[in-house]
Amino acid sequence: xxxxxxxxxxxxxxxxxxxxxxxRYSSSLFKGQNTSVSRLAIVPLEDSWDLxxxxxxxxxDRTLEQIGTINVxxxxxxGINHLTNTELSVQPDPQPNYDSHAIIxxxxxxxxxxxxxxxxxxxxxxx
Amino acid sequence: xxxxxTYTFEGAFDSSWDRAFxxxxxxxxxxxxxxxxxxxxxxxLGIRGWGxxxxxxxxxSGEWGERKNKPFSPKAASALxxxxxxxxxxxxxxxxxxxxxxxxxxxxxxxxxGHKIQVEFGNLETEVYLEANExxxxxPNEKMExxxxxxx
Numbered sequence: 001x002x003x004x005x006x007x008x009x010x011x012x013x014x015x016x017x018x019x020x021x022x023x024r025y026s027s028s029l030f031k032g033q034n035t036s037v038s039r040l041a042i043v044p045l046e047d048s049w050d051l052x053x054x055x056x057x058x059x060x061d062r063t064l065e066q067i068g069t070i071n072v073x074x075x076x077x078x079g080i081n082h083l084t085n086t087e088l089s090v091q092p093d094p095q096p097n098y099d100s101h102a103i104i105x106x107x108x109x110x111x112x113x114x115x116x117x118x119x120x121x122x123x124x125x126x127x
Numbered sequence: 128x129x130x131x132x133t134y135t136f137e138g139a140f141d142s143s144w145d146r147a148f149x150x151x152x153x154x155x156x157x158x159x160x161x162x163x164x165x166x167x168x169x170x171x172l173g174i175r176g177w178g179x180x181x182x183x184x185x186x187x188s189g190e191w192g193e194r195k196n197k198p199f200s201p202k203a204a205s206a207l208x209x210x211x212x213x214x215x216x217x218x219x220x221x222x223x224x225x226x227x228x229x230x231x232x233x234x235x236x237x238x239x240x241g242h243k244i245q246v247e248f249g250n251l252e253t254e255v256y257l258e259a260n261e262x263x264x265x266x267p268n269e270k271m272e273x274x275x276x277x278x279x
Contacts, residue, residue, distance in 0.1 A: 016192075018183075018187075018192075018225060018226050018227075019225065021175065021179060021223045021224070021225070023223055024223040024235045024236075025235075026223075026225035026227065026233050026235065027233065027235075027245055027247070027256065028225060028227035028228055028229075028233065031227070032228060032229075036193070036194065055193060056192075056193055058191075058192075061186045061187070061191065062191065062192065083261055109263060110245060110247070110254060110256040110263055111256055111258075111261060111263050114243060114245070114256065114258065
C-alpha cells in the first residue's frame, strides 16, 4: 500500500488562469485523476508562490492566479461525505527539485471537485 | 455585425492574467467564417468569454501545462456553439468559460437560487453538473436538446 500524507498536514493547489477567470472556478481544478498538489509541511505557503511559478506557470499563456489550500483530513472527509462516498488520499510523489509534490490518485467527479473547491482557502498573490 | 467585421480586444479581460496579454496581437482578429461564432460568444458570454475562448483556441492548440494536457478541441468548440445557439440565460447572467486538462470547454454559471450549473463540452459527449440536486449526467453531443432541458 502506498504511503499517505498525514491527515494533519495541509496541501496547496496552484490555481491558474485556465482554472479561474476572476469570478468563478472550473471544476477541472480537481476533477480527474492524479491531481497534483504540494505539501505545505515541506514548502510553506509563502515559498509556494515561487515553486508554482517555476513548475506550473508559463506566462503569458498560463499564469498563477491564486493558491488554494486545504487540510488533508478535511479533504478526506469531503470525499467520504459526498454522494459517491469516495475515499480520497494524498500520496507523496517527490519530483526532482520538487520534494513537496504529492498527488491525489483517486478519480474525482465534477460534483466532488466542486465540493473541494468550495472548501479551499484561496490565497491571492502577496504584493 | 456582419461577416466582414472584426473585433477588437479592448476590455476583453480584467484579471492579471488578462492584462498580461498584448492586445495588439492579431490572434483575436476574426478569420473569414468565424464572425458568427464571435457574435454568439459575445452575446452569450460577453467580451470576457469571447476573449477567453479565442485565447484558448489560439494559445492552447498544442500540449500544455506541466502534465502535457490535451489541446483545445475543435469538436468541443462545435458542441459549445450548438449549445450557445439554443441556450437562454437569465437576464444579467454571463457564464464563465474554462479550458479543461482534457482540452474540453466548460461553462459555469448559477441558477436563480445561486446554485452552480456547469456544462463541459467534450469531443463526443457533454457532461452536466447541477449543484441544486447534486445531479451529474453525460449526453452525446448530438443530444444537446437534452442538455438544455436539464439546465433550463
